[in-house]
Amino acid sequence: MLSTKMLQILNDQVAKEVYASHLYLAMASWAENEGLAGIADWFYAQSEEEREHMMKFIRYINERGGHAEVPLVEKPPKDFPGVKEAFDAALDHEKMVSGAINDIAALAFDEKDFATHNWIQWFIEEQREEEDSVQGIIDKLELLGKHGLYVFDRDIMSMRGDH
């Protein structure tokens, strides 16, 4: 059985994962409108992954006797100043999510809820991978001038990690 505090923090995380999914969806739609099909695909796929994260939290809360709530989602931005700025915003968001996941792990440890502590380890690894993947894209973008964007848009199609 989850504590009241644990139930709250896990439900808060459901909302964060849904927002992440919406944010990536907004970035995908923006990129598609900019004619950047490869970048749009990357963001669409990332949006799906975030939805899967949301589902994992919902299923876990219910499995442990809590009641997972479906949250109202804040509207993400419609436009982004540029590709680099969109990935910078994605990295900032992932860092925030990593902090929230760490808070869950810390609470689980404090409460001696080792089932949750064990379960959340997958997300700790997932966040490390996601931050690394977005940082890798930003590093690559920094190497490019505007003229390289066309090549990059094709290149990113082969950069999706399976995780």
Ligand code: FEO
């Ligand atoms: Fe599910 Fe990338 O946070």
